[in-house]
Amino acid sequence: VYRGGRLVRDVRFPTSLEQHGSDAMHTDPDYSAAYVVLDTDSGLKGFGLTFTLGKGTEIVLCAVKALAGLVIGKSLQEIVSNFRGFYRLLTSDGQMRWLGPEKGVIHLATAAVLNAVWDLWARAEGKHDTSCVTKTLCHTPSVFILFLDILVKAQEGKKQREDQMLKEGYPAYTTSCAWLGYSDQQLKQLCSDALKSGWTRFKVKVGADLEDDIRRCRLIRKMIGPSSTLMIDANQRWDVAEAISWVSRLAEVKPLWIEEPTSPDDILGHAAISKALAPLGIGVATGEQCHNRVMFKQFLQASALQFVQIDSCRLGSVNENLAVLLMAYKFQVPVCPHAGGVGLCELVQHLILFDYICVSADLRNRMCEYVDHLHEHFTSPVVIQDAHYMPPKDPGYSCEMLEESVNRHEYPEGDIWKQEIKK
Numbered sequence: 127v128y129r130g131g132r133l134v135r136d137v138r139f140p141t142s143l144e145q146h147g148s149d150a151m152h153t154d155p156d157y158s159a160a161y162v163v164l165d166t167d168s169g170l171k172g173f174g175l176t177f178t179l180g181k182g183t184e185i186v187l188c189a190v191k192a193l194a195g196l197v198i199g200k201s202l203q204e205i206v207s208n209f210r211g212f213y214r215l216l217t218s219d220g221q222m223r224w225l226g227p228e229k230g231v232i233h234l235a236t237a238a239v240l241n242a243v244w245d246l247w248a249r250a251e252g253k254h255d256t257s258c259v260t261k262t263l264c265h266t267p268s269v270f271i272l273f274l275d276i277l278v279k280a281q282e283g284k285k286q287r288e289d290q291m292l293k294e295g296y297p298a299y300t301t302s303c304a305w306l307g308y309s310d311q312q313l314k315q316l317c318s319d320a321l322k323s324g325w326t327r328f329k330v331k332v333g334a335d336l337e338d339d340i341r342r343c344r345l346i347r348k349m350i351g352p353s354s355t356l357m358i359d360a361n362q363r364w365d366v367a368e369a370i371s372w373v374s375r376l377a378e379v380k381p382l383w384i385e386e387p388t389s390p391d392d393i394l395g396h397a398a399i400s401k402a403l404a405p406l407g408i409g410v411a412t413g414e415q416c417h418n419r420v421m422f423k424q425f426l427q428a429s430a431l432q433f434v435q436i437d438s439c440r441l442g443s444v445n446e447n448l449a450v451l452l453m454a455y456k457f458q459v460p461v462c463p464h465a466g467g468v469g470l471c472e473l474v475q476h477l478i479l480f481d482y483i484c485v486s487a488d489l490r491n492r493m494c495e496y497v498d499h500l501h502e503h504f505t506s507p508v509v510i511q512d513a514h515y516m517p518p519k520d521p522g523y524s525c526e527m528l529e530e531s532v533n534r535h536e537y538p539e540g541d542i543w544k545q546e547i548k549k
């Protein structure tokens with residue numbers, strides 16, 4: 127890896143204009159990315175990103191630049207032959223670890239850099255045979271020496287599961303119909319379109335106003351019928367007691383889970399909510415802002431969640447996500463990844479396919495989030511067929527963006543932002 131073109135760029139999409147992505151806490155998100163490109167002297171490039179909501183992306187850029195010295199000058203071989211050591215190098219620098227450790231902006235930057243390294247690795251492998259991150263993961267067992275027993279066990283039936291995924295894809299749910307800022311009319315229209323395209327699992331944003339939530343959830347439940355799956359997501363809006371009483375009022379629409387009912391750091395709070403809602407048949411899901419594997423370990427140990435929502439850009443890339451997948455397996459808690467944003471679907475599909483093929487070998491109570499925004503900006507966008515993620519075929523980690531999209535959306539000098547700022 128050498129210092130070639132621009133290492134990291136601030137790419138923002140003005141999604142808040144139409145309330146896409148809005149929830150009870152993030153009322154005006156502009157889906158954005160700190161977009162990393164690693165240049166190598168072989169001419170091969172690695173593309174990676176981390177997801178943000180607009181303001182502050184420039185801070186993530188600074189953090190990526192601060193980490194750059196640890197990557198530049200290294201060969202890919204040097205990195206992947208001791209990937210654990212490299213991960214530790216990025217997260218344990220004696221001065222920079224004070225900024226985290228392994229949380230917040232510095233950890234988002236770690237994710238962006240490592241996502242690009244994984245992309246580069248898979249592309250390098252693919253020089254001979256098409257190889258994406260899913261394939262690199264599924265066929266490089268030495269990476270997982272520590273969990274060899276789980277992975278050896280899951281060898282059984284692996285080929286069948288791989289074939290099954292190629293044929294049927296991995297089950298998905300949609301969040302695109304019911305962002306908090308959408309009108310009832312929009313909700314109805316989007317839901318009826320989604321039903322026509324074969325969706326059977328829907329997530330609804332809640333948490334700002336109870337009467338609105340009751341009305342909106344009833345409306346969706348009525349449209350999707352009793353056999354489809356409904357989930358609700360409060361994005362941390364409540365305290366513990368409020369979460370329990372609010373969700374109890376919504377129990378009549380039979381949600382499978384309540385997502386992020388309270389502060390993402392309140393492990394015992396989540397445990398109390400899980401316990402209180404279990405008799406109603408409602409689980410607790412969380413993870414999109416769970417900042418590292420240590421937190422996930424405690425959530426699992428405390429029975430504080432019933433659905434693990436890994437995030438490809440919040441945790442320290444594939445490396446840390448693997449640790450969480452394996453812990454979730456050990457605790458027999460299903461993994462249902464967080465996706466959406468910009469690029470998250472593209473990235474996380476690799477992780478969840480690996481989870482099914484090589485770890486959990488189980489689809490019960492499992493599905494991956496899908497959000498229908500911004501895929502057109504990627505060179506290898508996700509492919510959804512009949513509400514399933516079809517396995518990626520192109521080399522790499524699927525998060526290379528079209529050069530033109532990056533140029534147009536770069537903040538603040540891209541055309542899109544020049545126009546917005548003039549308004």
Ligand SMILES: C[C@H](O)[C@@H](O)[C@@H](O)[C@H](O)C(=O)O
Nearest residue numbers: 147148149152155301359466
């Ligand atoms: C601000 C974002 O759109 C969030 O609302 C979104 O990630 C959400 O929590 C989700 O689960 O998809």
Ligand SMILES: [Mg+2]
Nearest residue numbers: 359385386414
């Ligand atoms: Mg959420």
